[in-house]
Amino acid sequence: MHRFYKKLRTSPPSSPTPPQPIVNEPPIVDVPESYPPDLNPETVVDELEADPGLRKNLNTVAPTEKERDRIRNAFLLKGPFQPKNHVFPLTPFGKKNRRFNTSWFNQFPTWLEYSIKKDAAFCLCCYLFKSKCGTGSNDSFVGEGFTNWKKPERFQKHVGDHNSIHNQCQRACEMLMNPKRHIDVLLSQQSEQVKNDYRIQLTSAIDCIRFLLLQGLAFRGHDESKESKNRGNFLELLNFLSCHNEKIESVFKNASDNNKLTAPSIQKDITNACSVLTLKAIILELGEEPFAVLVDEARDVSYKEQMAVALRYVNERGCVLERFIGIVHVSDTTAISLKAAIESIFASLGLSISRLRGQGYDGASNMQGQFNGLKSIIFQGQELLADTHFCRKIIYFWLGCDL
């Protein structure tokens, strides 16, 4: 912020403060950043030292990713620092003296650098992108520099496999230099027409799903092939919509087979999104008020034990509402398991069991005995709040729930 706004001096209060002795305060000045924003990145590259052993960390030089990318670009345009005419000093390795070999520059022309000051080898790609891609543990090409001339095979080891950090950095360099190949750029270059068509497709699918959910109708058909006379409610409704809207018809007609947004998995995803939003709306309406819970046994076609759970509460206008919040599978029908299932659904919705003021269970259910046990467990140790604010609402609960 200091770079864009200058601090203003606030004028000292005129009275009634007594006159203060004049003190030589330091003037309020903007703290300079590492470099001004209008500075040419190539100039920064020159300042950053050509010798890789003396360069500062890129993060300390450029505060933002955008500025770092400009500097990286300038570095990559200059290429790695490879002083081929330098007389490389000899270093004793056991009985032999060894030194950096110029042929290694030809072997790794895109990234290998040599520091004259430190007599060490570095990696340009890893230096530029180590903050993004991370660094390998104890990798000397990024830290102090590689100096073990006895083991030139370590160069290839640094390159590593396809997913090595070096190769990730190398790909990042290539993408920076060839932005047209970057997938984000390719996606953003999609024409507005394609985006609009996709939006129409998605909106149509969502509208059909909302209609079926509202009416409680099944989505799928027994035969959903193109030759079928009844492809199920969802596909038939979408077809009906297309027949009455030319734009929707043309969009679905031109969409490729793998991009029609009619797959069952997409129907489930959108349905799940609808259920999340509906539950959010119910919890928002309930607010911080107390509520009662209504539980019923609901076996599915495979005879799996399930509990259907609904909330009963009074809204702001004093109306008693019952809202279905979900079906919970229960592993067994003991009272403790049923309580754990209720607690889990409450926890997923951010509801506290301490706000529970009533319980209602199906008296004719096969699980009546277990429900009775559950009722007593839930209210074990809890006391109803003797608050007059709740009395009005508790009267409503008495109408339909056991207290």
Ligand SMILES: [Zn+2]
């Ligand atoms: Zn590297």
